[in-house]
Each structure stands twice: as C-alpha cells, then as structure tokens.
Amino acid sequence: MNLNQVMTDLSYFLPELILTGIILLVIIFDLFQKAETSIRTGFLAVGGLALVAIALLGQDTSLSVGIFSNMLAVDGFGKFLKILVTLGAILVMWMSFNSNELKNRRVGEYYILILVLTLGMYFLVSATHLLSIYMALEMVSIMSYLLSGYLKEQMRSNESSVKYVVFGAFSSGILLYGFSLLYGLTGSANIFEIQAALASGAVSPVLMLLILVMILVGFGYKIAAVPFHFWTPDVYEGAPAPITAFLSVSPKAAGFAIIIRFFNVAFSDGGNPNMEVWDSLQNLDWQVLVGALSVLSMTVGNVIALQQSNIKRMLAYSSIAHAGYMLLGIVVANQTGIAAVLYYASVYMFMNLGAFFVAIHVKNAFDTETIEDYKSLGYKAPLLGVLMTIFMFSLTGLPPTGGFVAKFYLFRSLIEFGDLYFYLALIGLINGVISLYYYMRVVKAMYFGKMELQEQTHTAPLNVTILLIVLAAPLLFAWMLGDPLSHLAQNAVSFFVN
C-alpha cells in the first residue's frame, strides 16, 4: 500500500475525519465551560453533527470501494445507515436539552460520548474485516456502557451500566472466540476472503455451525434479540431516558447493519446483485437460525411487554419485539428483504423516538413513568395526546401510519418466497395483533376512563412540540406521497464486494 492509496482512501473517509475533528474540538471547547453553561457543548455537538450529515449527503451514492486495505467499505448501504444513525443522534441530543434528568449537572461529556458513539457506529456499518468489526462493536458498546450509567448518583443508573458491561463483556468474548475460529479455519480475517474460502468448502459444516452460533450470540446481544436480551429492560429503565431512546434505535440499526453485511457477504453469495435469492454457502442454514431468533424475539418481547406498567420497560420489551420483526427481513436474504429492513429501521427510529420523547416529556412535566398515570393526558394536553396516539398506532403497525407500511414491506418480502416464509409472516402478523393490546393501553389511559377535566391544562414547550411533530409528520404523510423513503432504501442495498 503506497501513500497515494492512503490519500485516496482518506478522501472517501471525509465524514469520519470531520466527525473526529469535531469530537476533538468539542472536547477542547468543553474545557472552557462551567457546569451551568456546559449545555453549550451540546449545541456545538449538534451543529457538528449537522455538518457531518451534510458531508455524508455530499458523498456519491454510487460509490462502492474498500478502503484501508479493505478494512472498511464505503458504499450505498453504509451511507444510508450513517445518515440514519446521525439523524438519530441529532434528534436525541435535541431531546436531551429538554430532559430534567440532565438538568443541574455537567453535561459536556454526555454529548461528547454520544459523538464518539456515533463515530463507532460509522465504523460498525462499514466494517468488512473481523478486526474492524470487533473494534467498532467495542467502541459502540463501551460508549453505551458509559452513557447508560451517566446518572452517577442513581442506583438504577449504576445497575444499568454494570449489567450492561457484564453481559456485553460476556457476549463479545463469545463473539471473539467465534471470530478466532473463523480466522483459524479460513486463514483470513477479511470477510471477502472468508467468503471465498467458505465457497471453496474449506471448513467442515459442523464447525461452521458452531462458529455461526457464536457470532450470532455476539451480534444478537447488540440488537437485543431473544435469548440475548436479558440486559435490555434493566438497562433501558436505568439509563437516562434520552439514552434509552438512542440505544433502542441507532446502535440497534448499526447492529443490524453489521449482521446484514456479515451474513450476506461472508456467508452467502450475496455479492452478486443479479441473484434473486442469495444462497447460503455450504448448505449452512443460517437463515433458519436467524428465523428462530426472530420468532423468539417477537413472541417473547411482545408477551412480556403485555405485563409492563412502566412505560420505559414496556418500550424496552417492545423494542425486542421490533428487532424480531426486522430479523425477518434478514431471513429472506435478498434485495427486497434487506431494503425492507432498512425501511423498517428508519420508520422505527421515527416512531420509537417519538414515543420515548413523549415519555420523557411526561416524566419532566408530571414526574411519572407509569402508564396508568397517563390518565386523561389526551384532555390535559390534546396535541401531545394526538401525537402519542400516532406513535402508538405506528408502533402497532396500523394504517395509515408509516409503521404499517414498514411492516407491509417486510411481510411482502417474506411472502414473495415460498411456504416457510409464509408461516413466518403469519407469526409476525399475529404478533402485531398481540402488540396492539399493550400499545393501546397507553391510548386507553390517555382517553378512556373518567374524564376528570375537559380543559387543556398543559402545554409542552414549543421546541418539544416541534420535535414531536417533526417525528410524527413523516409517519403520516411520507408514504402517502409516493413513498420516497422506499426508493432510498432500495437503492441503499448495494454492498461493496471485493
């Protein structure tokens, strides 16, 4: 590798470079802030991320190259997800400005950690080498541990962080073991070379299955799929609420990105975009395993969510169920399936952030996280009630919201191919019916029951209202107007293949 090559690669690496620069700048800026003014660090961080987003948007979509000796890939797939996680980070920072939990404390590092986490996700969605995958994964995880324990003086937050670390360390250990086996057996840590080695039949199927399970443990933990989900409810409940919201969307989307890239590039002939269905290599039925994870996640997540009375825990379990739905798209392993996952992840970001932000605001204003206490909220704060209803309907997957369209694309991709998938679709859809019950409990609390007051008594601050409308409007209208997002998602299914 010569210097020229490095310089060319760096030019593809521009958004990451800008983000790194901004992180350094923000750290230095924060040194000059007192605790009371440390929120300014946050403003600077949001501005910086906006700049990075512009650099990302400026990147050529048709670009598809491997950089730094194929450690990372720069391609349409990565670009889509980078924009998605950046948008998530911006929205979460916006809401963090309004969070009471973060008032009266030094918050500079908080925003810096989110920035570093975002950078980690950039690496994760573009990693194509076992080492870069692992390092990116750890970068995301460690920042998540820190952020979930950010409320140092609260027991819950500490518990959250410690649980997260213990589970995280354990599962990344297993992942690493799987990686080392894979490296030992194929002689390469680059996923393209691994793919070639597997295609030539170098590894025995039994060993491959073992490796596969280990890798699924590591990745499954990141996206909180059952049975690797045990950390989720406690971490989600204890972490600062904006971080919970963030963890449930952006790092999760990044986790899905690496699963998709890894399985579809390394374990199947997914490199060939002309194939309708990508065959798995060596008759290795990773689809069956992923399908099993999916069914488990949906069902367990939904059934346990039924019994939750705390809204954060309810949303935590529901996010497990949503991971299950998204896994369905990976099972299909073709262009439409993956486009459907990308679409779902985007819509999920809007609706789940919306639901969490309403919960944060209610916690700020009424100091409660119990669903029962949302009583009459629809009358006390009509606009807030309507917006929360939209998010709940969307999470359930009812028309005319984006949540329905996202589910529709997923199930569409399933039914297109064969009978096994038909059953999966049926299970997924019935899970949607189950989820109706607990999402509607929130709506029920807000509107049904005795109407104590008919008058509006509470108005959310303007910037919160705007933020929530920004999240709700696309859910209602984007797909009706020809659905531009589905084009973006379809175009984003282009992987760099060496």
Added chain:
Amino acid sequence: MENHLLSIVTFLPVFGALVIAFIPKEKLDLIRWGAAAITGIQLILAIWILGIFDFSIPGVQLQEHYAWIPSFNIEYFLGIDGLSAPMVLLTALLSFLAVFTSWNIDKAQKGYFALFLLLDAGMMGVFTSLDFFLFYIFWEVMLLPMYFLIGIWGGPQREYAAIKFFLYTLFGSVLLLLGMLALYFISEPHTFNMLILAEQSSEFGKTLLLGMNAGKVIFILLFVGFAIKVPIFPFHTWLPLAHVEAPTAISVILAGVLLKMGTYGFLRISFPILKDAALWFALPMAILGLINVIYGAMAALAQRDLKKMVAYSSVSHMGFVLIGMAALTPAGMNGAVFQMFNHGTISAMLFMLVGVVYDRAHHRDIDGFGGIAKVVPIYAGVTAMAFFAGLGLPGFSGFISEALCFIGAFPVFTWITIFATLGIVLNAAYFLWAYQRIFLGELNPKYEKLEEINNRELFALIPLAVITFFLGVYPTPMLNLMSSSLNHLVEVVRTAGMAAGL
C-alpha cells in the same frame, strides 16, 4: 367534477373532520351542524352518483385510476358497480341520519364528530376502492375512529368492548393482509387491482401454497378476515358487546354499515377473484349462514337487554345474506345484496329506537317497562313498524330480500333453506314477545310521565321507515340498480366452476 365524484364523496368527510378540529369546542351548534352539513352534502353527492350511474352496464363505472406507489404497482383506483352503489347510498344515508342521533352526546363533542367523520370516510373508501391495497388501508383506517368512539363515548363496559372489537377485527385484517399479498405474488404481473386479479382467476387454482391449492388457502384466509366483520358464528362474540356498549349512533353505523363490509368483501373480492374456491366453499358457507340464522334468533330470544336482542337479531339477519350468496343463483345473489341494504336501514331504525327509550328510561331491560304504549303512542307506533320490518312482514323491504334469498337458495340447498325459514318464525317470536312486554299490558307506574319521541328523533327515523316501506312495496328500483352487476357475477363464477368441473 364528475370525473372525481367518488374521490370527493370519499374524502369530503376527512375535510370535514379537519374543519371541525379547528372549531372552538364551545361552539357546539356549529360543530353539530357542520357535521350534519358535511354528511348532508355527501348524501346529495351519493344520490347524484346514483343518478348518473348506468345500471344496465354490469361493469365498473365512474372510474378514477392513478399510479400511486409505482414500484409496487399500487394504484389509486376507485369505481362503483351495482354491488357497491347501494352500499355507497346506505353509508351516506346512515352517516347523515346518525349525526342527528348523536345530538345528545354530552362530552367532548368536537372529538366525537371529527372521529365520526373519519369513520364515514373509511367506510366510503372501502366501498369505492378497487385496488386491494387501497381497500385494505380504508378497511383498517375505519378501525381507529371506531375504537375511540366505543371506548370514550360508550357504556359502562366500554373499555373492554373497544379493545375486544379492535383485537378481533385486527386479527381478521391480518389474515386479510396475508391473503392479499399471496394474491399479489401469484398474479402476473404482480398487481393489487381487483379487476385484473379477477381476470387471472384461473391462475390461483393452479398454484400451490403451503402444499395446497392456493385459491382455497387464500379463500380461507380472506374468509376468516371477512367473517369476523359479518360476523359469522363462531367469530361473532365481539358483536353483542360492542353493540351494547357503543353509543346509539355508533351502534347504528356498526349494524348498518360495518357488518355489510364483511359480506361486501366476499362479493367484491373472494367470489370474483377466487371463483373455484367460492364454489368449493359454498356449502360450508350456507351451513354457517344457517347457524347464524338459528343461533342468532335463539340468542335474541333469550336476551333481557333490548339492545342485545337487536344485536343478536343482526347476527340472524346476516345469516340470510350468507345463504343467499352461497347459493350463487341470480335470485339468491340479488336477495343477499338487497338484504344487506335492508338490514342496514332496518337495524339502524331498531338501534335508534332503543336509543330513544334508553335516553329517557336509562335502562334497556325488556321486562322493566310494561304498557308504555299508552303514554308514548307515537313511539309505540314507530317501534311497531320497525319491529314488523325486522321480522320480515310482507309489505316491508326485509320480506322481499329474505324471500329472494330463499327462492334463490331453495334449488341449491333445499334442506338448509327449509331449516332457515324456521328463523323467520323465531324472529317473529322475539320481536313480538319483546313488543308485548314493553308496550302492552299493564302500565308500569314508573313510566307514567315518559316523554314522547321528539321531532329530531323522528327526523332520523322517518326517512328509514319510508325507504323500508317503499322498497317493500316496490323493490324494482333497487333491484334494477344491482341486478346487472350481480347476475354477471353469478354467471362468471358458475362458468368458471363448470370449466373446473365442479
């Protein structure tokens, strides 16, 4: 404007809901009259549509056809034929009248009427859309306002009734969605356009799905989806609860329009698209229809709550529709759709009348009245008429449609028809028995000062009574409206069946 008449009639209530959302909630009269004006205009438009509708043509008219989401070949496709035209009229009529039945709603009126109009739009959309995806969207959109309307403005058990209704119907919708996607992928090129799907009918019988005949599998999926809406035994358990707990106007809409959507779905989607499977499933459907007739009537006979009795009478009456359509004869089919319309008007009257007495007495216990005909003669007279219409007395529209169902079904399902006629006797029994207990005999001293039915309530009832009576004496206009489309439907299903050797 004529080119977009169906869009206007469908989306006018959405516009109305938006307008109402911006009226201050203190201006109650403006809100009510606004809703009345919107539904009134919709009714006028619906009548206009019938005016320009050419009923000698069996095909789809007033089409509006645009690409919507081209990458999935989803279209914005509206149109009506002889099957949907009566339903469009029924929806507009009942929505307009139900606004007046809603006059007494005593809390959050603004939200009520806004949601009511959204419901109206959803119903209208179901009957006008010819793209399955669009149909499905409207079908689901209707659920959301219904959930709130029952859950917020309903009776004591409203929360349970609302979520039960929602869960049941969503479960049905899910199966509908699966069936819809299966149809989409078997059709070539992939489409949701119902007319093209119907043309490709023979393909579905040849393909395998889950190792079975795809047409049959899809038919069953759609059947359960629609059956929950009708509702067909054993999927009916949501209905008595939802009807009893819903406010009067919403019961009117539920019984008058929503139940028709199930049977409409059979005739619009299942029958024309899955012709072989429809013939294959005709006998089970007729048997289920018979169960509905008998079981519904028996259950109605056992009720002490007047509203529950009327609710079960709906189950019974929808059974006639099923028997009529399962026969797949011109008389049976016309009878079935005519019965759909008639049940819409008659059950709407019945629910309105129950609402009238409930508003005054605050209970609906059939045995809790007695002799009130002396105090409220006009109410007693109108109720007598509605009850007679309900039990299918000659001279009222219900008689004609039930008779047509029987005439059509007799040559095909002789024994089922014979047993189903028993339902008529049972219907007469519970209606007359209830009438006797409420209106005749000793006057219950508690109700000496019972208030007579007022003009607003009469205003909502009289048009329905007139229609019921008119169509009972002279059904030709309505039968003309639908017969060419329905006879065509029977013919194509029969021909396809013969080709398949059924």
